[in-house]
Amino acid sequence: MARVIASFTIIPLGTATPSVSRYVANVLNVFDSLKLKYQLTPMCTIIEGEEEEIFKAIVEIKKKLFEMGLKRIVYSLNVDERIDKPLTMSGKIESVQKHRR
Numbered sequence: 001m002a003r004v005i006a007s008f009t010i011i012p013l014g015t016a017t018p019s020v021s022r023y024v025a026n027v028l029n030v031f032d033s034l035k036l037k038y039q040l041t042p043m044c045t046i047i048e049g050e051e052e053e054i055f056k057a058i059v060e061i062k063k064k065l066f067e068m069g070l071k072r073i074v075y076s077l078n079v080d081e082r083i084d085k086p087l088t089m090s091g092k093i094e095s096v097q098k099h100r101r
Helices: 021-033 051-067 089-097
Strands: 003-013 037-040 045-050 072-081
Touching (some): 003 021, 021 045, 021 051, 045 051
Antiparallel strands (some): 003 072, 037 045
16 A cells, blocks of 8 residues: 555535535544544645545545535545655655755
């Protein structure tokens, strides 16, 4: 299995208000239930885990949000996969920090 880092953004369409925080909270609940490591940011959520686990989470998230009454969801998933060395969120940040003055 491949360990990957992914950024995930979901845009629920046709909601009663412009706020999406309740949907994002339910996305995080799915990540928690699958024991995926994640970092919430103001614009997306970064996920770290095995590729299969992350894709399983996406399927569960779609089910959950449709169960909440959504009729349409637009989502974006960007995946960073590396096979020459271990890939972690903290490792990527540390690598950049080494180059700062």
